[in-house]
Structures are given as C-alpha cells and as structure tokens.
Amino acid sequence: MTAAVYQQIVFWVLAVVIGFSAIRVVTSSNVIHAALYLVGTLLGAAGMYILLVAEFVAWVQVLVYVGAIVVLMLFGLMLTRAPIGKGKYDNDQRPLAALCAAAVFGVTSWIMIDAFEGKSIDLSGNVRSTAEGIGDLIFSKYVLPFEVVSMLLLAALVGAVVIARRDPSPGADTRSAPGKGVQE
Amino acid sequence: MPVSFFLVLSALLFSIGVYGVLARQHAVLVLLSIELMLNAVNVNLVAFSAYLQDAGLAGQVFALFVIAVAAAEVGVGLAIVILIYRNRASVDVDDLSLMKW
Numbered sequence A: 001m002t003a004a005v006y007q008q009i010v011f012w013v014l015a016v017v018i019g020f021s022a023i024r025v026v027t028s029s030n031v032i033h034a035a036l037y038l039v040g041t042l043l044g045a046a047g048m049y050i051l052l053v054a055e056f057v058a059w060v061q062v063l064v065y066v067g068a069i070v071v072l073m074l075f076g077l078m079l080t081r082a083p084i085g086k087g088k089y090d091n092d093q094r095p096l097a098a099l100c101a102a103a104v105f106g107v108t109s110w111i112m113i114d115a116f117e118g119k120s121i122d123l124s125g126n127v128r129s130t131a132e133g134i135g136d137l138i139f140s141k142y143v144l145p146f147e148v149v150s151m152l153l154l155a156a157l158v159g160a161v162v163i164a165r166r167d168p169s170p171g172a173d174t175r176s177a178p179g180k181g182v183q184e
Numbered sequence B: 001m002p003v004s005f006f007l008v009l010s011a012l013l014f015s016i017g018v019y020g021v022l023a024r025q026h027a028v029l030v031l032l033s034i035e036l037m038l039n040a041v042n043v044n045l046v047a048f049s050a051y052l053q054d055a056g057l058a059g060q061v062f063a064l065f066v067i068a069v070a071a072a073e074v075g076v077g078l079a080i081v082i083l084i085y086r087n088r089a090s091v092d093v094d095d096l097s098l099m100k101w
Helices: A003-027 A031-051 A055-079 A094-115 A131-138 A143-164 B003-023 B027-051 B058-088
Strands: none
Touching (some): A003 A031, A031 A055, A131 B058, B003 B027
C-alpha cells in the first residue's frame, strides 16, 4: 500500500472519532460525559493536524485545549454543582436547532465542495518540522498580533479574577441579594 | 488527499456546534459547543495552510492565535457562569432573560 492509502485510512478513522464524539458532546445527558467526549474530539483534531504536517499546532492543541480548557470546564461544572447523572439539559427547540444545523452544514459543505472540487493537498513531500517556521513568523511578521494576544490573555486573566471573586463586604450574602455581586 | 474532505469535516464539526448552542440549556454545555465551533475553524485554517504551501505557515499561526483567544474566552465565560450561579442559583440560559426587552 502506498502512503496515500495510509493517509486516507488515518483520515477516515479520525473523522469517525471526531464526528462521533462531537455528536455525543451535544447529545449526552450527562454533563461530565459531554465534557469528556470533548476530549475525544480535541484529540481527533490534534491527530488531524499531525496528518496535515502541523505537529506544533497539534501539541499546542493537546496542551492548551485538553490540558487546560477541558479541566477548566470540569471545574466550572463542579463549581456550578451540576447534578451528576442524567438530567434535562436540552430545551424545547431541538428539532428547530437540528434543522438549523443541517442547513448550515448543507450550505457550507456545498459551497466548499463546489469551490474546491478536484483540488488536493500534497502531503507527499515537505514533511520537515514546522515549529521553526512558525517561530520565525510569530516573532517577525506577526509580532504585533502576538503582543495583542498576550495583552488579551492578561486582560482575560484579571477580568476573570475580578468577575468571579466573592464580594468582600462582611455579612453580605450575595445569593440572597441579586445584583450585588459585581459591585466593587 | 482532496482538500474538500477536511473542509466538509470542519463544516460538520461547526454545524454540530451550532446545534449544541441552540439546543443546550446548561451554560457550560453551551461553552463546550462554542469550543467545537472554534475547533472547526482551526481544522479549516490548518487544512488551508497545508493546501497553500507556497503561502507559508500563516494558517498555522492563525490557528495558534485562535487557540489563545479560545482560552481567554473560556476563562472569562466560566467566571461569568459561576457568578450567575452564585447570584441566581441556576445556570439555565433560558432563565437568564434579565436583559430581554
């Protein structure tokens, strides 16, 4: 078998993993399971990046998404005291939402297939590491967006701490007094 | 590999995220669906980066930026969700009609 056949096999395996776990994320009736199925989707996407010779993005995905964001989500589910187990987490507009999602999928995939019919990605050569090139680009051409992103992360960090901090005034029960929580 | 394979996969991921945002009630689950949509964008960016090899690695750099912005968004979003839970003892997005006209 040639390398192209192996690439096809890897693509379809990853596509099945991504599709199945993404559907379970939005249909699972257990919030913890939904968050854990998101890990499957993110790891499948990381495998897809490796298939596309973007291994640096793949490892950043594993570190930041699977390592940080999913753990944050699990903390969020814990702190909101989600009932572990079955529960009702969907609203009444599921058929309408499914119709809307199917319309989005139909239109976008039709446009994509129409625009890129017959075009293919050349994955045969050029399998050298891309981390060096990404580092060069970030610190030369894209250094201004990079600094803006770092300022954004700092602002988000400070903002999250300010928003989620408990009201320090003594004797104030924030839950019984709605609207008092955010006042400094 | 046809480039449309990756694009259709990313469209599928994005529309699953759209369904989740529209049909879910728990605020953290809505955030999970938004992560699905951001991931679809990343798959698209990396696929185009591999497709347009002459244009350099700009797509992968943008994917990294999207990942960073997603991390910031999740941090602030979860802080807001926890504050809402503390004030109203509920994280159902359907109950949060305070700002509805």
